[in-house]
Amino acid sequence: MSTGGFGSADGRTTQGSKQGVVAGSTVPRRQLGRHLRELRQECGMSIAELAKLVERSAATIQRLETGTAERIRLWDIEELCRVLDADETMTEGLKGLAQQGNTESWWHEYGDLIPNDFDVYIGLESAADQLTSFQEIVPGLFQTPRYAHTLISAARPHGPAPEVARRVEMRMRRQRMVTRKTRPVSVDVILDESVLHRVVGDRRTMAEQLRRLADIGTLPNVKIRILPYSAGVPLGDLTGPYITLDFAPTKGRQEPSVVYVENYTGNMYLERPESVDRYRSAHASLGRVALDEQASRNLLRRAAKEH
Structure with a gap:
């Protein structure tokens, strides 16, 4: 997926030393906390039990899990991963997240500190309450197995x-967050018309995929x-594909919204309110000239027949 102008790495964070610390609450820290919490819950441990095993206070573990710790030491992360039986990819991924600097916008370059197989975005997506995006290919949450297999x-x-089959299956499982009966994620997506004509796979694959888009667009949350x-x-310029992620309040805490911009060599996570607002404004402008939902479904079905 092209970003259309976000190739600069000006927002890239610097690598810390093993004894280094980071401060603040940013996307990497929030993701680190999510993964630590999920690992602990999978092991059936309470915060107090885990704290005792790693010889840290319960308050320290809680701050790590909520992304609010003022100091993060790599040896603490290594010990937590050891006790929670995290595999090598997870351990290296969490250590990479812990080493990211405190910046308002985070550039995550593939293979830089964090292993390629450790997907930071998926954890963020699974926690979101609403996704708003502009796309130039069919989003992963709406792809058919055949379409996804071709791309992967x-x-x-x-x-x-x-391995390809495993990744396709993982993508299909992600789609449950849209179709589940309890609190499905809300998705507002604007697709460039090129999505209907750019052939991915063969004509059969395209026809099936476009019908899938028309059908899922009838869901109340889509x-x-x-x-x-x-x-x-x-807009007088091209935004490139983007996804704005909004989160529901949790225990009185409101997690900041994030704009995710994917690049061929890395990803940008924008957190500054001014940046998020600019993308919201761009989406509203695109929405004013986009076809309405019914007209879009009609066009999708016509294109499916043509394929």
Whole structure:
């Protein structure tokens, strides 16, 4: 997925030493906390039990899990991972998150501190209450198995078939957050019209995928609109694909919204309110010239028949 102008690494964080500390509450720290909490819960431990095993206070563990700790030491993360039986990829991923600096916008470069197989975005997505995006390919949450297989195979041309199949299955499982009966995530996506015409796989794959988009767009929590070619360039510039993630309050805490911009070599996580607001404004502008939901479904079904 192209970002259309976010190739600069000016927001990249610096690597800390093993004895280094980081301060503040940012995306990497929040993600670190989520993973630590999930690992602890999978082990059936309370915060107090874990604190005793790693010889830290319960308050320290709680601050780590909520992303509010003022100091994060790598040896603490290593010990927590050892006690919680985290595998090597998870351990290296969490250590990488702990080493990220305190910046308002975080550039995560693939393979830089955090292993390629450790997906930071997925954890963020699973915690979101609402996703708002503009896309130039079908979003992973709406992809059919055949469409997803084509993309994943192209991205990993030398990957073994079982690994490709595993990744496709993981993508299909992610989609449950949209279709589940209890508190499904709300999704508002604007698709560039090129999505309907850019052939991924074969014609059969495209027809199936476009019908899937038209069908899922009827769900009350899903809003799919097409930005037609006739709209031109509404903003006078190209935003590139983006996803704004909003979170429901948890125990009286409101987690800040994040804009996720994916690049071919890394990802940008924008947290400054001014940046988030600018993307919200851009989405509103695109929405004013996009087709409405019914017209978009009609266009999707017509395109499916043409394929």
